[in-house]
Amino acid sequence: MNRTIFCIVVGTSLLVSCQKDADFPDVDPTFELSEYQREIVSYFQEIALGFEFGSASKITRKWVDTMQIFIGGMPSPELLLELDKIISEINELASDHFAISQVQDSLESNFYVFFGSGDEYAAIFPALSDLVKSNWGLFSIQYNSAAELNGGYMYVDIYRANVTEQKHLLREELTQSLGLGNDSSRYDDSIFQSRWTSTNRYAAIDEELIRLLYHPEMTVGLDQLEVREVLTQILINE
Numbered sequence: 367m368n369r370t371i372f373c374i375v376v377g378t379s380l381l382v383s384c385q386k387d388a389d390f391p392d393v394d395p396t397f398e399l400s401e402y403q404r405e406i407v408s409y410f411q412e413i414a415l416g417f418e419f420g421s422a423s424k425i426t427r428k429w430v431d432t433m434q435i436f437i438g439g440m441p442s443p444e445l446l447l448e449l450d451k452i453i454s455e456i457n458e459l460a461s462d463h464f465a466i467s468q469v470q471d472s473l474e475s476n477f478y479v480f481f482g483s484g485d486e487y488a489a490i491f492p493a494l495s496d497l498v499k500s501n502w503g504l505f506s507i508q509y510n511s512a513a514e515l516n517g518g519y520m521y522v523d524i525y526r527a528n529v530t531e532q533k534h535l536l537r538e539e540l541t542q543s544l545g546l547g548n549d550s551s552r553y554d555d556s557i558f559q560s561r562w563t564s565t566n567r568y569a570a571i572d573e574e575l576i577r578l579l580y581h582p583e584m585t586v587g588l589d590q591l592e593v594r595e596v597l598t599q600i601l602i603n604e
Contacts, residue, residue, distance in 0.1 A: 395598040406574045407597045409550070411590050413558050414579055417507075417547035426588040428545040428579050429515045433466045436475035438490075439482035440524065448533045448566075449479070452540060459573055460580035477543065478519035479536075487521040502527045503535030505543045513586040518543050534564045541568075546575055 396404050416424040435453075437446075453466045469475050480487050484498030497504055498521075505520035520539040522532050538557050549560035555569040568576070578584060583600050584593075 395595055399598060399601055403601045406571060406578070406601070407594055409552065409571055410575050410578060410597060411593060412550050412552070413546050413548045413575055415548075415590060415593065418549055424589060425513055426545065426579070426584065426586050426593055427509050427513045427515055427547075428584070428586055429464050430586070431476075431516070432464070433477050433543075434469045434475045435466060435477050435479050436469055436472045438478060438480045439486065439521075441481040442524070442529075444529060445481060445522070445524070445532060445536065448536060449540075452537050455568065455573075456541070456544070456576060459577040461577070462580050462582045462584070464580045476517045479540070480519065480521040481524050481532075482521065483525050484521075484523055487523075491519065498523075502531065503539045505539040507543050507545075507547070515543075515545055530564045530566065533566045537566060537568075541572070541576070544576065545579055 396407055399407070414426055416422050435449075437449075441449075449468075453468070457465050472478070480490070484501070487504075488495040488498045491506070494504060494506070502523040503521065506518055507515055508517040509515045520543060522535045522539065524532055527535060534557075541557055546558065548558065550556065550558050551560045553559065553569055553571060554563070555565060557565060557568055557572050559565070578597060578600060581600055584596060588596060
């Protein structure tokens with residue numbers, strides 16, 4: 367069964383025990399990490415678990431198959447070049463065989479990117495009619511019972527947003543569609559910044575989140591504590 371989330375524009379010491387003793391609290395596995403690495407783990411937990419809107423459980427979700435994009439609407443040549451650039455950056459960061467490609471046949475696609483007005487987008491997806499009134503960019507994502515992302519769609523308003531803002535919205539919504547579905551006020555230069563910005567590049571910590579979500583050792587369905595363990599091991603072993 368697929369579910370859809372509508373969203374608006376995160377040397378090793380092992381403690382082994384046969385049972386948990388209340389007198390010995392859990393050891394934070396991140397103590398061996400640098401301060402910046404701990405920031406990466408914390409930000410990953412904030413951005414990659416669940417979604418900003420809806421009641422989806424706070425676990426990791428990601429694509430396990432290729433995201434195949436079909437483009438609709440009236441994108442400018444400049445926007446198409448920007449999309450190519452973003453796809454190239456994401457593909458470079460992923461190391462678990464995930465990739466994004468573009469297809470010319472909508473029947474071959476599993477993700478739809480629309481460039482146009484909010485009203486035009488709402489005509490295709492009526493459930494979003496209220497949201498497009500005040501949002502220049504939106505993404506919607508689908509996932510199965512195994513927490514694997516397997517479909518979705520997004521739009522960029524090319525009439526209310528200027529060219530710089532269009533590029534920002536394209537990068538933000540597409541990146542969040544990877545399974546990085548939350549916003550944060552923590553880093554001003556992050557693509558996940560909750561306040562309105564027009565940044566058109568990833569912050570270094572954004573690249574870390576994409577890289578780690580699409581690392582071979584990162585799996586779907588991990589909660590906050592489980593993902594902390596996995597991230598710590600990945601970062602320590604690098």
